[in-house]
Amino acid sequence: MLMHGKYNSILRSMFLAVVLAGLISCRPCSFSGGPSLELARDGRTDYAVVKPEKLTKVDEYAVSTLTNYLFQITGAVFPVVSSGEVSPTNKCIFIGLGAQALKALGNDPLAKLKDQEHVTRSIGQNIYLYGKGIHGNLHSVMEFLGSSLAWRWYSVYEKPVISSMPSVTLSPFNRKKGFSYVSREVATQWNSDFYYQNGMNMGSEKWGKDTNSRFVPYLRNDKFVHSSFSYIPPSPDTVYSHTFKWLERTNYFETNPNFFSMSPAGKRIANRQLCFGNPDLRKELSKNILKHLAVVPGNQIITLDAADTPDTFCYCPECKALEKKYGGSIGPIYDYLVELCGLLKEKHPGVYVKTLAYRRDQSQKPPVLPAGGKIPDNLIISFAPIEDCYFADWTHPDPKIQETYADLKAWNAITHAGNLWAWLYPNPWGTGIEMPVGNLKRNINQMRLMHQAGVRGIFTDHCGYVQRSGLSEIQSYLIYKLMQDVNCDTDAILVEFTDHRFGAAAPLARKYLAELEQGREAMTNLPPGVRFSSPNLDDQTFPYLTAENIYRWQTYYDSMEKETAGTPDELLNVRVLRRELDFATLWKWFELKKAYPDYFKDHMSYAGRITAVNNATAQAGMKHRPMGEGTLQDFLAVIQGGGQSRALPQEFAGIDQSLIKQYQPRNYGRSGRKTAVDPGAAFGYAATIDNPDMPFQFGFYQWEARNPPKGKQGPRLSLERKDIVPGEYRLYRLGTITVTPDSWIWFSAKSWGTHLELGNRLYEPGADNLWEAWVSLKFNGPSYGGTATNDQVLCDRIICVRKADK
Numbered sequence: 081m082l083m084h085g086k087y088n089s090i091l092r093s094m095f096l097a098v099v100l101a102g103l104i105s106c107r108p109c110s111f112s113g114g115p116s117l118e119l120a121r122d123g124r125t126d127y128a129v130v131k132p133e134k135l136t137k138v139d140e141y142a143v144s145t146l147t148n149y150l151f152q153i154t155g156a157v158f159p160v161v162s163s164g165e166v167s168p169t170n171k172c173i174f175i176g177l178g179a180q181a182l183k184a185l186g187n188d189p190l191a192k193l194k195d196q197e198h199v200t201r202s203i204g205q206n207i208y209l210y211g212k213g214i215h216g217n218l219h220s221v222m223e224f225l226g227s228s229l230a231w232r233w234y235s236v237y238e239k240p241v242i243s244s245m246p247s248v249t250l251s252p253f254n255r256k257k258g259f260s261y262v263s264r265e266v267a268t269q270w271n272s273d274f275y276y277q278n279g280m281n282m283g284s285e286k287w288g289k290d291t292n293s294r295f296v297p298y299l300r301n302d303k304f305v306h307s308s309f310s311y312i313p314p315s316p317d318t319v320y321s322h323t324f325k326w327l328e329r330t331n332y333f334e335t336n337p338n339f340f341s342m343s344p345a346g347k348r349i350a351n352r353q354l355c356f357g358n359p360d361l362r363k364e365l366s367k368n369i370l371k372h373l374a375v376v377p378g379n380q381i382i383t384l385d386a387a388d389t390p391d392t393f394c395y396c397p398e399c400k401a402l403e404k405k406y407g408g409s410i411g412p413i414y415d416y417l418v419e420l421c422g423l424l425k426e427k428h429p430g431v432y433v434k435t436l437a438y439r440r441d442q443s444q445k446p447p448v449l450p451a452g453g454k455i456p457d458n459l460i461i462s463f464a465p466i467e468d469c470y471f472a473d474w475t476h477p478d479p480k481i482q483e484t485y486a487d488l489k490a491w492n493a494i495t496h497a498g499n500l501w502a503w504l505y506p507n508p509w510g511t512g513i514e515m516p517v518g519n520l521k522r523n524i525n526q527m528r529l530m531h532q533a534g535v536r537g538i539f540t541d542h543c544g545y546v547q548r549s550g551l552s553e554i555q556s557y558l559i560y561k562l563m564q565d566v567n568c569d570t571d572a573i574l575v576e577f578t579d580h581r582f583g584a585a586a587p588l589a590r591k592y593l594a595e596l597e598q599g600r601e602a603m604t605n606l607p608p609g610v611r612f613s614s615p616n617l618d619d620q621t622f623p624y625l626t627a628e629n630i631y632r633w634q635t636y637y638d639s640m641e642k643e644t645a646g647t648p649d650e651l652l653n654v655r656v657l658r659r660e661l662d663f664a665t666l667w668k669w670f671e672l673k674k675a676y677p678d679y680f681k682d683h684m685s686y687a688g689r690i691t692a693v694n695n696a697t698a699q700a701g702m703k704h705r706p707m708g709e710g711t712l713q714d715f716l717a718v719i720q721g722g723g724q725s726r727a728l729p730q731e732f733a734g735i736d737q738s739l740i741k742q743y744q745p746r747n748y749g750r751s752g753r754k755t756a757v758d759p760g761a762a763f764g765y766a767a768t769i770d771n772p773d774m775p776f777q778f779g780f781y782q783w784e785a786r787n788p789p790k791g792k793q794g795p796r797l798s799l800e801r802k803d804i805v806p807g808e809y810r811l812y813r814l815g816t817i818t819v820t821p822d823s824w825i826w827f828s829a830k831s832w833g834t835h836l837e838l839g840n841r842l843y844e845p846g847a848d849n850l851w852e853a854w855v856s857l858k859f860n861g862p863s864y865g866g867t868a869t870n871d872q873v874l875c876d877r878i879i880c881v882r883k884a885d886k
């Protein structure tokens with residue numbers, strides 16, 4: 081992990097800056113005087129690290145983290161000693177508050193601290209690192225390394241930044257810091273040290289009494305979100321039936337259909353929500369939750385919230401009465417939550433219930449309580465604004481956006497302090513994963529407005545992070561800093577991060593990011609159909625991706641690549657950031673080629689760069705998940721087809737164009753031609769079908785449904801000779817499909833080598849995902865009555881039409 085060379089000059093200047101800052105901030109305090117502290121000289125030290133007397137797992141981690149980094153920075157071994165081994169002449173770094181530390185600090189220094197606050201200070205020649213709460217001492221250690229020794233860890237895809245400084249002299253210092261957000265949760269990929277050391281606590285601070293349970297104890301929470309069907313699974317073939325191994329039953333819809341929502345037509349339906357107005361359902365649900373607490377000890381929080389399906393909870397008279405009682409659609413589930421919180425308070429004091437405030441027609445709007453009324457104090461509200469358009473933050477005047485922020489503030493008025501948490505969506509889902517979206521300021525604004533509205537816990541639903549999308553690492557780093565101090569100097573952090581990441585290309589990278597952000601901010605009218613996710617790829621959704629902007633930005637990148645040509649890490653970072661722009665370039669290829677024919681010549685060079693970034697190994701050694709492989713193939717197919725596009729067939733006349741999506745499958749088979757250029761094809765190009773059968777079969781398949789029972793595999797068609805007109809494209813209606821994240825349209829029962837990964841392109845979390853699918857096919861060759869010598873089946877397009885929710 082030791083890094084010499086290029087970082088040293090940057091870090092030296094940073095180091096000097098922090099030393100100076102330390103001097104300035106220390107001037108008013110009473111311990112500012114005295115001599116400086118010589119932490120190391122020429123790779124040797126006089127200091128010892130004094131470990132806490134009662135060593136928790138977190139403290140052990142704090143001690144080893146400190147001594148490891150001190151060794152890497154100075155080259156000196158800092159011995160770890162216990163309090164009893166210290167003589168008055170030793171120079172010490174005290175971790176935590178042992179008897180020796182208390183002698184210097186006075187009685188009960190923690191009494192003056194708020195939860196999670198931590199102190200980093202020197203007194204004379206000694207250093208004291210301590211803090212309040214389960215991770216308090218660790219926070220202090222990390223603060224010391226960051227502020228006094230310029231330690232940084234910018235991204236999980238990189239190694240920590242450590243400057244080699246065999247001699248370190250510190251001015252006296254005394255710093256106290258805390259966290260703006262008490263609960264800090266992110267998805268922890270690759271390396272948990274990165275997240276611990278950047279201050280993530282995964283919600284454990286509030287509840288983490290069992291300090292020895294794990295390495296660094298995380299909040300015990302077996303089911304994170306959308307849990308109601310996990311406690312009451314409708315049937316054994318749903319994903320919910322796999323959540324809890326200890327649950328005895330998985331067939332509730334069979335025996336108790338009244339446990340489940342009633343449709344507007346008065347029918348009980350298995351795949352919507354629970355009927356919380358039903359007293360028998362409540363009894364069974366509470367029984368299963370109590371069982372959960374009994375069989376899996378250590379749960380400090382129980383999640384009970386809606387299934388991830390749209391529309392109000394239930395249309396039965398009891399649920400409708402509860403909507404009326406609480407002045408909104410949240411009524412049925414809220415009434416049950418009050419009951420559950422009362423039960424847990426009595427039987428499991430200290431255990432919390434967490435529930436989603438989610439979707440305007442479900443639970444985003446709080447219940448209307450009598451004046452001054454509060455929700456139970458063991459209820460945590462997890463506010464998840466997925467219906468907000470991802471281009472806007474809460475400073476945007478759009479009425480729907482403002483409505484969401486008003487809902488959050490209304491929750492704050494009735495929620496106990498510290499119990500209002502929120503989801504942050506740093507990156508869009510859907511087509512916005514691959515397109516450039518400048519939203520650093522959006523995240524900053526959201527986090528500040530959340531904090532103003534009383535939010536004290538953050539979970540980042542961070543799409544793009546596993547693919548290492550261009551902005552995801554700077555987004556994450558900014559989020560960690562804002563979690564710590566919501567008023568931190570984000571401009572300075574952005575400069576520091578980009579300087580580190582792009583070296584000489586940093587100024588131009590910042591220019592690109594600023595212009596991209598301006599493009600987003602100029603969107604006064606928000607595009608329709610865009611929530612936290614959107615499947616749309618059109619000029620209305622991405623108005624700033626004009627030919628002019630794409631061209632100008634590509635020229636920025638040409639310069640940035642030149643500026644980083646001698647530094648492979650920085651060049652890769654530039655190309656990672658460029659990847660989304662390369663996707664946008666391929667999307668707009670024909671327009672760009674027409675406007676700038678001298679510049680845009682070979683589309684394959686853009687595709688090649690995307691693929692190279694997708695296959696790159698990160699500095700820290702891991703390989704991220706490739707981004708947009710299917711989308712890339714789609715774009716290449718369109719370009720290969722020459723950009724022609726045939727109008728939709730008659731069947732689609734009069735349908736709102738925004739409800740229609742067109743795709744091409746791809747032949748992944750081992751042999752034969754994958755594609756055919758065909759002037760008769762809708763886009764001048766068609767996919768060949770691998771190993772075609774006769775009768776010709778194709779269909780829809782959800783990989784998530786493990787061994788689905790007969791009749792539930794999704795629609796499939798079998799074409800006989802009479803259904804086929806050889807030599808021309810003909811449209812076949814496959815039927816209604818429910819798109820899931822891992823669902824395909826496949827061709828030929830003998831192969832499936834040709835298929836469309838439809839879920840990748842079309843699935844929207846939390847939506848109904850109901851579509852009508854059509855497939856356009858052309859047959860030739862002896863098996864199909866055609867004149868060609870060999871059998872050939874081509875698919876030139878798959879047309880999907882969105883069906884209305886309900």
Ligand SMILES: [Zn+2]
Nearest residue numbers: 355394396399
């Ligand atoms: Zn009901």
